[in-house]
Amino acid sequence: MPKLGMEPLRKRELIDAAIRTIGQRGSLDVTVAEIAHEAGVSAALAHHYFGGKEQLILATMRHLLKELGNDLRNALHKAPTAAERVAAVIAVNFSASQFAPETVAAWLTFYVHAQKSDETRRLLRIYARRTHSNLAYALGQMTDRAAAAQIAEGAGAMIDGLYIRHALRNGAHEAASAIALVEDYVNIKLAAAGALQ
Numbered sequence: 053m054p055k056l057g058m059e060p061l062r063k064r065e066l067i068d069a070a071i072r073t074i075g076q077r078g079s080l081d082v083t084v085a086e087i088a089h090e091a092g093v094s095a096a097l098a099h100h101y102f103g104g105k106e107q108l109i110l111a112t113m114r115h116l117l118k119e120l121g122n123d124l125r126n127a128l129h130k131a132p133t134a135a136e137r138v139a140a141v142i143a144v145n146f147s148a149s150q151f152a153p154e155t156v157a158a159w160l161t162f163y164v165h166a167q168k169s170d171e172t173r174r175l176l177r178i179y180a181r182r183t184h185s186n187l188a189y190a191l192g193q194m195t196d197r198a199a200a201a202q203i204a205e206g207a208g209a210m211i212d213g214l215y216i217r218h219a220l221r222n223g224a225h226e227a228a229s230a231i232a233l234v235e236d237y238v239n240i241k242l243a244a245a246g247a248l249q
Contacts, residue, residue: 059101062091062093062097062101063101063102063111064115065091065092065093066087066088066091066093066098066101066102066108067108067111067112067115068091069087069088069090069091070082070087070108070109070112070158071112071116071154071155071158072090072154073086073087073090074109074112074154074157074158074161075153075154075155075156075157075158075161076154076157078157078160078161079161079164080105080109080161080164080165082105083095083105084098084099084102084104084105084108085098087108106169109162109165109172110171110172110175112158113162113172113175114175116150116155116158116159117175117178117179119149119150120144120145120150120179121182123144123147123149123150124140124141124144124182124186127140127141127143127144128140128141128186134190134191134193134194135190135194137186137189137190138187138190138191138194138235138238139235141183141186141187141190142207142211142231142234142235142238143231145183145211146211146214146227146230146231147227148227151215151218151227151230153218153219156215156218156219157219159215160215160216160219162175162176163176180208183204183208183211184201184204184205184208187200187203187204187207187208188200188201188203188204191203191204191238191242194242195242195245195246196245199241199242199245202241203238203241203242203245206237206241207234207237207238210233210234210237211230211234214230214233214234218230
């Protein structure tokens with residue numbers, strides 16, 4: 053029987069181990085036992101906490117989404133202008149925790165898994181809607197609603213695309229250049245829409 057009070061800590065260790073293991077493998081072709089070994093706990097304890105691999109994978113995705121959401125709320129709280137809010141949404145998606153190689157690899161694996169898992173697809177749709185909504189709201193304060201929605205859609209696609217490109221490279225962390233590319237796109241589209249920044 054696990055010690056009282058250890059469950060949240062052990063669950064977090066297993067989720068962190070899942071990110072590392074999936075990221076290193078580049079697929080969901082991992083076992084609960086491998087993830088548990090990476091976390092330094094028994095496979096039985098991992099099954100006790102999560103029930104099975106699918107539940108552990110979904111808990112890992114929810115954790116990443118929650119971290120992203122918390123980071124985004126904190127960044128938006130510090131961004132008084134619409135332009136600063138747009139910049140905050142873009143920057144948070146490429147923050148050190150979200151753009152770490154293993155995290156990027158895990159996210160890409162989840163995208164592949166979404167082709168077979170309704171719950172994984174639902175979580176990814178939540179992420180996409182949240183990103184679009186935050187961008188469109190801030191952009192809507194700088195241009196008309198239709199243009200804001202279109203620019204938000206393009207910026208979201210660029211963020212996802214830059215994740216894929218980053219995963220295909222064996223180079224250094226390129227967050228600054230990724231942020232600059234998305235910001236350039238947004239600024240060009242705002243200028244074309246006649247928006248005031």
